[in-house]
């Protein structure tokens with residue numbers, strides 16, 4: 168029997184795409200792959216040397232593309248940058264809010280081992296800003312407010328043109344928060360709620376807002392060992408940057424709001440609803456393992 172032909176890759180010719188977190192990991196892969204599929208890409212991050220390498224790569228592949236340095240802990244600077252890109256290119260067709268940061272934010276400065284012995288935690292949120300630990304403000308600023316600011320900045324132009332795509336990169340911890348990740352989990356849960364709400368609002372204006380759940384990807388953040396002491400998660404949730412990027416570029420602009428690179432984490436909310444005690448026990452066991 169003749170083999171079924173793979174459908175051709177979705178193209179983004181003549182599209183102007185801004186990708187944050189473009190200096191490394193998933194964001195870099197998305198920036199390069201978007202360019203390979205025809206888009207003019209503007210990559211955003213802080214590390215200038217990595218951005219220079221990316222820019223050279225984009226230019227080599229497509230003869231176009233640029234990078235911009237921006238610290239997303241300052242969402243106003245990001246909005247200004249997006250305004251300049253719109254001025255320069257006439258529009259932004261695709262915005263990928265990929266940049267993210269993670270900090271361990273234990274509620275207590277120590278954790279209890281299974282024998283009940285207190286063990287010192289890696290990091291403790293002690294510096295306060297208006298009563299809130301600074302780690303919380305920083306993580307929320309980068310992971311949530313910068314993405315909110317960016318999304319709201321590009322939507323009017325997209326709605327006026329009745330065309331546009333926003334991809335906000337969330338995490339499975341948004342749906343199943345893990346111990347010691349209060350700030351990160353809250354930032355991603357907030358991002359998911361915001362994106363879903365906006366997606367419903369702007370769909371009738373021709374704009375697609377998506378949430379990307381990458382599964383576990385062995386990037387700098389993924390391998391930082393902050394999740395469970397460095398043991399890689401199950402192979403059922405492991406994904407490569409290439410695979411996440413390819414899936415995203417095929418699905419974005421399509422009818423499904425969520426882009427799930429791994430299906431297994433979708434069971435966590437079900438387990439929480441249907442077996443709440445067992446679910447809690449598992450999470451509490453995790454809380455007592457050194458993090």
Ligand SMILES: NC(=O)c1ccc[n+]([C@@H]2O[C@H](COP(=O)([O-])OP(=O)(O)OC[C@H]3O[C@@H](n4cnc5c(N)ncnc54)[C@H](OP(=O)(O)O)[C@@H]3O)[C@@H](O)[C@H]2O)c1
Pocket residue numbers: 187188189190191192193194211212213214215217237238239240265266267268309336337338339380381382383384385386387388389390
């Ligand atoms: N890897 C995983 O398993 C996994 C799972 C779920 C979700 N995610 C999400 O996927 C996204 C990408 O992460 P990754 O895994 O690819 O990790 P990564 O390689 O560490 O990339 C993080 C990116 O965010 C940028 N960034 C961080 N803080 C920034 C700031 N203040 N201003 C501007 N840019 C900033 C970094 O650039 P600079 O340092 O150069 O600024 C870098 O390009 C994140 O949103 C993360 O939460 C990852």
